[in-house]
Amino acid sequence: MLNNHLKTHLAKSDGTTIREHIDDLFKQFNIFINHYPEVLTEKEKELLKVAIEYHDYGKLNKLFQCKLPANPKLKPVKCSKEKDDKIPHQYLSPLFLENLKDKFNLQELSIIIYSIINHHARGREYLNNVGIKLLIDEIGKNISNFFSHIGINSLTPQTANFYKKRFEYIIDNIGDIKKLNDKLKNNDNFVKSVIKISGLLIRIDHSASGEDLIIEEEPIKENREDLFLNYLEKNNKPRNLRDFQKKFKDRENLVLVADTGLGKTGLATLWSKRKMFYVLPNRTSTNAMFETMKQIFGKEKVGLLHSTSLFYIFANKDTEDFTILRDYDNTKNLSKPITISTADQLFTAVFKYPTYEKIYATLSYSDIVIDEIQGFDPSQIVPILKQIEETTKLGAKYLIITATLPQIIKEELEKLGFEIKTDDPLTIDNTKRHKIEILQKNIFDILDIIVEKAKNNKNVLVLTNTVSTAQEIYKNLDYKDKNLLHSRFIWEARRKKEEQIKNDYQTAKGKIWVSTQLVEASLDIDFDILFTEVAPADSLIQRMGRIWRHRKEDYTGEPNIYILSEVDEKKDIYEKVLRDESIKLIQQYLDKEGYLLSKEKRKIVEILYSRENLKRLNSEYFEKWKEVEKVLNSNWDYLFKKETQLIFRDTFSFEAIPCIFKDKVEDLINKYKELKNIQDKEEKRLKRIDILRQINDLKVPIPVYWVLNEKIKDKNPYEILDRDLDIYLLAKYFVYDDELGIRIDKEILGNYQFDEEIFI
Structure with missing residues (x-):
């Protein structure tokens, strides 16, 4: 019945x-x-x-x-x-x-x-x-x-x-x-x-x-070593495994500290024997890894998962629209045999938001690669470590690959029973790449030196700790062949600049690029000389990794890394105690010629972020770590997925559209609304995605306090163009152009000063 x-x-x-x-x-x-x-x-x-x-x-x-x-x-x-x-x-x-x-x-x-x-x-x-x-x-x-x-x-x-x-x-x-x-x-x-x-x-x-959804696509059945060797051959590389890859490809839960250029991507391909998730700190890195993994496994086997992945795929499509939609939906459904993802898509499940179980259940039969774990903030690392602990009990396996490993993270992973290799000879690049000079100056004091290096036909990278400093440096550089890259450009302009910087280092000489820590891990570039504001050692070492990166021979000559030890304390985003301690450790580990070698870089980061050292320095980093641990070990209230993902993204950012694009975006909104009359669901969805992609390209991330501060409420910092589509238009005193990016017209706002935040 x-x-x-x-x-x-x-x-x-x-x-x-x-x-x-x-x-x-x-x-x-x-x-x-x-x-x-x-x-x-x-x-x-x-x-x-x-x-x-x-x-x-x-x-x-x-x-x-x-x-x-x-x-x-x-x-x-x-x-x-x-x-x-x-x-x-x-x-x-x-x-x-x-x-x-x-x-x-x-x-x-x-x-x-x-x-x-x-x-x-x-x-x-x-x-x-x-x-x-x-x-x-x-x-x-x-x-x-x-x-x-x-x-x-x-x-x-x-x-x-x-x-x-x-x-x-x-x-x-x-x-x-x-x-x-x-x-x-x-x-x-x-x-x-x-x-x-x-x-x-x-x-x-x-x-x-769902239409065309499947719980699991067919797993990779081909021999993964053969797939990787075929990939090497297609890219005109020697068709053989490196000793480094042979040694570690069959380990269980492994943490491996290894230098760039040794074949970490190949190791990940060989190590994973099951369904694989490859996790990276940011969208730019995941996009690049997605392109590589498609070449290895085939585009139909690999999915891309981050907050704007569908827009990226549509902008770079190499297949028909219907296939893109089907693959995207199955990627979101965790159905792909290989998924390249940002951490916020997977590691928020530790907060046990409703339906979190689907993430844990899927990871229970998966191999997860986490690349550059030191690039995460304590509010992200602590949840990641806890989720690793819980999902390994269900059957998940992990390979954590990183250039440096803070001692505090190493100790936690040791407790979880991971095999940890921090100084295996096969993981160390013995090339002398970075000759250091520490200058007791502010970066504004040496602009003429920067220009002189560029005039000597060197490609120069200038990295600052804040966007406003980068903008000021760029404006004050008396040099024609200069460019600026940071996170406060609209997405369309930023994407073009990222392509340009990657092209410039290979094809041009005498270029100056001014940027922020945006380039630390996300862009594969190789400049001749670096001028950088002082930062904690892990950040400095990542910045050094953009210099003399792909070259096989030792660097010789004058220093190619200049660290400026003086910063504007009122707006710098890093803890002073960590900056000062980093300078001391770097000076201590330089060799007699002034080189900082790979092995010493690892020691510096390990020491800097040891519990003992963080306690001694009374560092906010350690306090934040303990605070997040306390939350995760308590009976907190249930969170929702959107709230937890903010922890892994830039919680201080707010995406909006500069007012100069108002007419353009209003036209796009009207076109979007007109699509409701289309009867064919697939056609309607495709056209909506295309319009949303165009709108997203006009958005710029800004610090959330720029628009929510009590002191500027009466200035109406933004207006809502469409709440359902999350489209906000910035006020006219947020000035934008593709040369400098977004900034504030202080004449309109009077004496109010915006401080910098952790925002690149």
Whole structure:
């Protein structure tokens, strides 16, 4: 009888019945098991199948059915004026599980119920003792309104008791985050099954609900070593593995400190034997790695995942539009065998936002490469480390590759049982690349020296700690062949500048580029000389990595790295104690000729960021680390995915459009709205994406305090052009051009001074 109801009641507004939808989920389940048969035990497979069968039974709810358009082929449900379904359908589905109480024990049924109630984000407020009482009371009062049309007019004491007992088990064991984290830390099998089964149900349901979605694309079956060797051959490189790659390609959880140019990308390709995620600190780096991995594995096997990845792919498309959309949707669904991602897309799951389980479940059978972990802030590193700890217990494997490794991170990874290699001879580049001179001056004091170096046919890189300093340096340089790159250009201009700087270092001489720490890790460039403001050692070493980068011979002659030890303390973004300590350590480890060698660079960063040293310096870095640890080890309130991703992006930034583009963006908004009349869904989506990409190209990231500061409220710093599309227009006193980027007209604002923030 119940099965007949499933055939005559709807799951979706397109006319799909509940039975048809459930059958679609079983098709996705079979695809998953076919591709990854070893991920679940036989018992876990059985529990997942039960969860799939029952997950949407709550949609039989009359109020839910009345929200959907009537299907003329099906018997209509008599609807009252009340249209709100009151209780999320997934919280009604477990009512139908009572007939299984003799087949499964309390723990197994609790796993099934948890998976069902968490396959959508709504309803977390019920997961406590007060919440479950309110939920049962609400169901009891409304059950005839929910299910009278299928013959259920009351909530029996037996059903209420069954429901309550299983929910209480869930609440007592994993109802709050601290309990969940504690059990996961202790390797509790119940929690591991809960996460895997609930996470896979979310993905299976999502895959069955979308056009052209699949839970898992076919894994890489070719020999990965052959794929990599073929890639080398196609790029006119020797068709053989390096000793470095041979030695480390078959390790388990590994942290490897290795210099640039040794073949780290190749090692990652060889090390990963399963589904792979490759994680990098920023979008520019992920875009570059995406292009490389497509060459190795084939473009159909590799996905790109970051906040604007669809715009990047459309701007650089090498395939038809439909294929791009399908691949993008499957990448978001975590279905690609190879995914290149920024950290915010994966490592926010540690905050246990609703539906986080799909990330943990997917990582449980994946190999994850994290590149340049030292490039993250403590507010990012601490969550990453905790998520690594939790997901390794589920089966995830990690390769962490980095040029330098702070001692504080090394110690935490040692606790997790990682093999750590910080000074293996095969990972060290013995080329003398960087001859250092530390100048007790401000960078503005040596502009003539910078120009002189460029006039001697050298490509000169000037790096400052803040955007405003970079803008001032650029304006004051008396030299024609100069350029400026920082983060406060609109995306279209920034993209062109990034391409230009990569082209200039290879094809031109006598160029000066002024930039910020934006270039530290994201751009593969090779300049002759660096002038840089003093910064913490890890940042300085990354900046040095842009000089004499690809050359095989030792650098000889005058210094090619100049560190300016004086900065404007009022606006510098780095801790003074870390800057001062870095200068001392660099001076200590220079050889007698003034070179700073690779091995010494590693020691400097390790020492600087040791717990002992950070405590001695009373560093804010250590205080921030402890603060984030405290949050992660406490019973914090549930966060939502968007909130957690802000932690991994620049939380001080706000994207808006300079006022000079107002007419252009308003025209684009109007064109976007006109598309609503297009009937073909695919055509409409493609055209919308193209317009949104053009709008995104006109956005510029600025510090959020520029527009939210109480002191300038009366100046109306921005207006909202379209709230739904997140389009904000900056006031006229935010001046923009493609030469300097965005800056503030201080004449309009009077004496108000904007301080710099951690914003590049």
